[in-house]
Amino acid sequence: MKLSRKFVSDYIDLDPELSIEQIALDMTNVGNEFDSASPWVSCTNLVVGEVLECENHPDSDHLHVCQVDVGKEVLQIVCGAPNVRKGLKVIVALPGAKLPLGEIKKTTIRGVESNGMICSIAELGIDHKYLEEKDYKGIHEFDKEAPVGSDPIALLGYDDEIIDFELTSNRGDLLSILGMAYELGAIYKKKVKEMEVSFKENKEKIERDFHVEVKTDYCSLFLAKKVVGVKIKESPDFIKKRLMASGIRPINNVVDISNYVMLETGQPLHYYDADRLGDQIVVRMAKEGEKLTTLDGIERTLSTEDIAITNGEDVIGLAGVMGGLSTEVEMDTKDIIIESAIFDNVKIRKTSKKILRSEASNRFEKGLDPKRSYLAILRSCHLLEKYADATIVGGMIEYNHENMDEKVIEITLDKIKKVLGIEISMEEVKNIFLDLDFKVDVEKEKMIVTVPTRRLDISIAEDLIEEVGRIYGMDKIEGKLPILDVITGSYNKTRRNIKHKLADLGLNETFSYSLIPNQEVHRFTTDHFKEVMLDYPMSEDKNTLRYSLLYSLKEIYLYNKARNQSNISIFEIGKGFYQEEDIYKEDLKLAILMSGDYYLDIQNQKVDFYIIKGICEELFNYLGYENRYRFEASSNLPKEFHPGQSANIILQGKQVGVIGKIHPNILKEDVYAMEINLDQLLQNRPTRMEYKDIPKYPSIEKDFAFVVKKNIMAEELIEIIKKTGGKLLTNVRIFDVYEGEKVGVDEKSIAFKLTFMDPTRTLTEDEVMTVFNKIIEKVENNLSAKLRDE
Amino acid sequence: MNKENEILKSLEEDQKKITTLQELNELKVKYLGKKGLITELNAEIKNVAVEEKKAFGQMVNALKEKFLNFYESKKESLEEEILNKKLEQEAIDISLPSKKVKRGSLHPMTRITEEFEDLFVSMGYTVYEGPEIESDENCFQKLNLPKGHPARDAQDTFYLKDEYENYLLRTQTSTAQVRAMEDHTEKGPLRIVCPGKVYRRDEDATHSHQFMQIEGLVIDENISMADLKGTLELFCKKILGEKTKVRFRPSFFPFTEPSVEVDVSCFKCQGKGCALCKGTGWIEVLGAGMVHPHVLEMSGYDSKKYQGFAFGTGIDRFAMFKYGIPDIRTIYGNDIRFIEQFDRKDSE
Structure with missing residues (x-):
């Protein structure tokens, strides 16, 4: 909302000493923020001058050398405007003047000294949409009476x-000059002046030959008045300037008055050409597919959600948004x-x-005060009589289902x-309530506050507290800090x-x-959802x-790779979303992606499956799940994973995640990833942290290595070793894996270190060897493994 | 006594020649071995007269002791010499790079969130998180934004497919407040903060379609705007520095009444005016107010008995302020060179 200081000053006396910036800050302090606060035209050092002499420039076919009387002196100014001539009163920017196009300086133009510039209206920085051709094609021509040396901005009404x-x-109440006046009145403790709404009516009655019917609940108030014999012409200058200052382009006196009244009161009005309209208006909901050509010449298709203004048959306006072309006020309208x-x-x-945001719709959307609807229609008649020679027809059609009562709210000082x-x-x-122009009755501790209808935002005690x-x-x-x-x-x-x-x-x-x-949502998972x-x-x-976070991590990997960053070890925790029988669900997930160097060493070791597996184990053990999970090679892996270097992560029989190498079809480089459903994982309680006795008796360590077929998993060996080793075997650790010349092509050698211990006594070598040999026998028999001789 | 002097003289000369452990051990054999000089002298005791045996024995023992003293101290110094030589040879170039695992980092958003959480948890707040997919009811209607309310425009909403005005991605963490109030069966005092992701259809240098907010809510019988201001003053000082000033400006949010915008004095220029604060000396950081009685009532609270304050702010904004990140898109860009910068303890 653009507020013109001159416009609002019609309704409230603002101290001339108050700067516009100060007013804006004072308004901010009561909750009304602003974007900018400045003079309409911010040019400096401009005066009205008279062209005393005007000769052609000796070295140019279009420039003129002018002697210009600016009051205190006569300046020589070179001017290129086609309409410059002797005797003209013009706008002169003196040396040092600041214009939107820059600072004006003394200069020499093609060898001739020039002490300023003669300006067009456009050069003052007026928005192009308000300009006529003459305003930018040539310099401005003042009337003969314009006093030389005076301020051209004031003379033009741009002050x-x-x-x-x-x-x-x-x-919404502040989308009007009156609303702004009340707000400023509360700040500066000033009374708002009354609006002039008087006019004469002829002896006719509108009700005799015009009817309004409202057939929808979505129109709560409809007022109509008729005026006759209007003369369409240019608006008086002050109306045009105020519309422009408020951001609206002047058209003609009648259209301008409807906009002017909307700005003043906040109530959008619509004027119909009475002859083109016919003898009735019917307000109803539009029919599906009904057509209307709006004022801007565009054909609109309406739906049953739109409120239509009709002449009984055809739609002639889209209520609250835009009028129709067929009943528009034109130059010949009477x-x-x-x-x-x-x-x-x-x-x-x-x-x-759906269709168009307009000054009118913006106001309807925020809600309107029914009292203003009456005020606006009367004000409109007043101005039409005054500036469009209208005769006002007697009577008014009133359809009013609005509550016109002022709200009465009780509040106590204690509550405030x-x-x-x-x-x-x-x-x-x-006093605050009185400054806001509310009525107050005090009854002991209670205040009974009557709020004017314009303040649609106030309905409960808390709203008054805010005021x-x-x-x-x-x-x-x-x-203070709460107790x-x-x-x-x-x-x-x-x-x-x-x-x-x-x-x-x-x-x-x-x-x-x-x-x-x-198309990416079902990737990196085998889940059906x-x-x-x-x-x-x-x-x-x-x-x-997203359902899986791995798509995002893959994209992050690619983004960084494109920037030559290849050592990536990243993780993210976030939600994965899905629907289950029409219920929206979101699971917390953890995803990890690793590639390139993880150990920062002179001999770099690139990330491989075992490094990311180590990260997973570190995390699971830290969370208290040690010995409760395993990595399971599976044929049911997401197709985005390498089938031979990936596994499902199983915790107590349930899959909680997937880990492995990204399939070369997805990423060519060696990239490893894992994803865990944290909601599922954390349903499992961690193992309790509990003290265990420190061993009092020594342990005995034994090593062996087996040669097995490559497809035998180390896990299978460990399982047999542990089972056979029984209680005395307290730890099994793989310390070497070998594939190469010393074993067969399809074989590998795995070396284990076994620890035996009994917490109650010292073990003998013999009994350990008995168990150890039994283990060797079992492993050899069950997995056709060969004990490797050192 | 001649023999004694001979041995002493020989020992004195021999001592000077010893440079290695081996020579020292040979010397030990020469004097104390089976045929060693001192051993042999000792054997002569049988030829000494009875009355002189004691003195002779003492003399031999003194010789022995003298030799052993020399032997032990020489052995120690020779061994030390050898060790020193070995250590010298073992010297390494300590300037070569270390062996280590990459240093990880927590995202600035996590860091700020944790900082906020810790501060409020220390004041007895509970961190409460709600889902990111929400109903229109929880996100808007129960926050006093009925369908068609113009203030909904300010939060351009992502609705889920075929769920217009039904299910959506939450536009504000205030929805978590609604859930917390509804979950709180006793409908009594409540003190929570709700951090989380929110979504709006908006994207430029200062807006991302996904960002993070944190919301605070305190409900009790005597909570006022003054309590709100005190709490936010403490919060802003702790997060942005002790010199930070807080300013309240009236504003409008449908779910609070009265409502305020909260500005903090610009921490970059200390309020003098700079590019960051657009010359005003103040930066808008929070929205806040007293919980609207309708909002309390809609979640089952007795608004006659209870009142409370609520505040909300963008975590992203604080991250940008705190670390001087100019563009919100950097935060979600996940350039490793950005993320890796947050790999240490911050100054306090």
Whole structure:
């Protein structure tokens, strides 16, 4: 909302000493933020001058050398405008003048001294949409009477200041000069002046030959008046300038008055050419597919959600949004039907979102004050009589289902103090309400506040407390810490522990988007699920919520690889989304991706399966799941994983994740990844941390190595060793794996170190050897393994 | 007595020649071996007169002791010499690179979130997190934003497919407040913070379609705007520095009444005015207010008895402020060279 200082000054006396910036700041302090606050035209050092002499430039076919009287002196100025001539009164920018195009300096143009510039209107920085051709094709020509040496900005009526407000959506009342005046009145303790609405009516009655019928609940108020014999012409200058300062382009006196009144009162009006309209208006919901050509000449297709203004048969206007072309006020219009109505704000919002956002729809959407609907239609008649020679027809058609009562709200001083946390007296509060132009009756501790209908945003006591806070000054509230019971706070420790553990293990945490392309959502998983998609995505590559985080990590890998970053060890914790029988679900997931160097060493060791497996084990053991999980080679792996270098992660019989090498079809390089469903994982309680006796008796260690077929898993050997070793065998560790010349092509050798111990006594070599030999026998028999001779 | 002097003289000369352990051991044989000089002298005791035996024995023992003293100290010094030589040979180039695992890092968003959580948890708040897919009811209606409310425009919403005005990606963490109030069966005092991801259809240098917010909510019988201000003053000082000032400006949010925008004094220029604060000296960082009585009532609270404050802010913004990150897209860009920078304890 652009506020013109001149315009609002019609209704409130602002101290001339107050700068526009100060007014804007004072408004901000009561909750009305602004974008900019500045003079309409910010040029300096301009005067009205008279061209005394005008000769052709000796060295140019279009420049002129002028002698210009600027009051105090006569300046020689070179001017290139085609319309410059002797005797003209013009705008002169003196040396040092600041214009939007830069600073004007004394200069020499093709050998001739020039002491300033003669300006066009366009050069003052007026928005191009308000300019006529003459305003930018040539310099401005003042009337003969324009006083030499005076301020051309004031003479042109551009001596206004404008604040561009960014209002909150609850303050629809501030989308009007009157609303702004009341707000400023509360700040500066000034009364708002009354609006001039008087006019004469002829003896006819509109009701005799015009009818309005409202057939929908979405129109709660419809007022109509008729004026006859209007003369369409240019608006008076002050109307044009105020419209322009407010951001609206002047058209002609009649159209301008409807906009002018909307700006003043906040009530959008519509004027129909009475002859083209016929003898009735019927307001109803549009029929599906009904057509209307709006004022801008575009044919619109309506739906049953739109409120239509009709002449009984055809749609002639889209209520609250835009009028129709067929009943538009044109140069030959004589008689006018004025509409001042209130339509349902939600319906208007929907229609305008679909078709067009306009000054009118913006106001309808925020809600309107029915009293203003009356005020606006009367004000409109007043101005049409005054500036368009209109004769006002007697009577008014009134369809009014609005509640015109002012709201009465009770509040206590205690409540105000309790909510704001300030000390304030009854008298101070009462004065704040009075400054806001609310009525107040005090009954002992209670205040009974009557709120004007224009303040649609106020309906409960808390709203009044906000008013007190606003005007008192929210920033004057002294902060203190709340006095509350001592209680313990808490947060999700496990998730934080996981993040810290992984960072300690050398992984970098990433933070990526949940939205991914739909065609990627079923990748990196073998789960069958229904994905979650968006209704109107911003783009096709962000139309679906991810299920696996690995797509995102893969993209991060590629992004970094493209920037020559190949050592990537990253993790992310985030949600995976899916639907289960029409219920939306989200599981917390952990994904890890590793490639390149992990150990920073002179001899680099590249990430391989065993490094990422180690990360997984470190994490699981840290979380208290030691000895409760295993990695299971499987034919049921996501096809994005290498079938021979990947595994499912099984915790107590249930799959909680997948780990392995990314399939070369997806990434050519050696990239390893894993993903864990944390919600599933953390359902398992960690093993309790408990003290175990430190062994008192020595242990005995024995080594052996077996040669087995390559497809035999080390895990299978360990299983047999442990089973056969029984209680005395306390630990089995693989310390070497060999493939090569010394064994067969399809064989490998695995060396184990076994630890035997009995917590109650010292073991003898003999009994250990008995067990040891039994293990060798079992392994050889069960897995056709050969004991390797050292 | 001649023999004694002879041995002493010989020993004195021999001592000077010893340079290795082997020579020292040979010397030991020469004096104390089976046929050693001192051993042989000792054997002569049988030829000594009875009355002189004692003195002779003492003389031999003194010789023995003298030799052993020399032997032990020489042995020690020779061994030390050998060890020193060995250590010298073992010297390495300590400037060569170390062997280590990469240093990991936590994302700045995690770091800021944890900082916020820790501060509020220390004041008795519980961290409460809700789902990212929400119902229109929880995200809007129960926050006093009925269908068609113009303030919904400010939060351009991602609805799920075929779920217009039904299911959505939450646009604000305030939804978690609604859930916390609904879950709280006693409908009594409540103190929570809700960090989390939120989504809006918006994208430029300062907006990302996905970002993080944190919301705070305190409900009790005597909670006021002054308590809100005190709490936010403490919060901003702890996070942005002790000199930070806090300013309240009236504003509008459908779920709070009264509502305020909260500015902090610009931490870059200390309020003098710079590019960051656009010359105003202040930066808008939070929205806050007293929980609207309708919001309390809709979640089953007695608004006559209870009142409370709520505040919300963007974690991304704080991360940008705190680490001087100019573009929000950097935060979600996941350039490893960005992420790796956050790999240590921060100064406090």
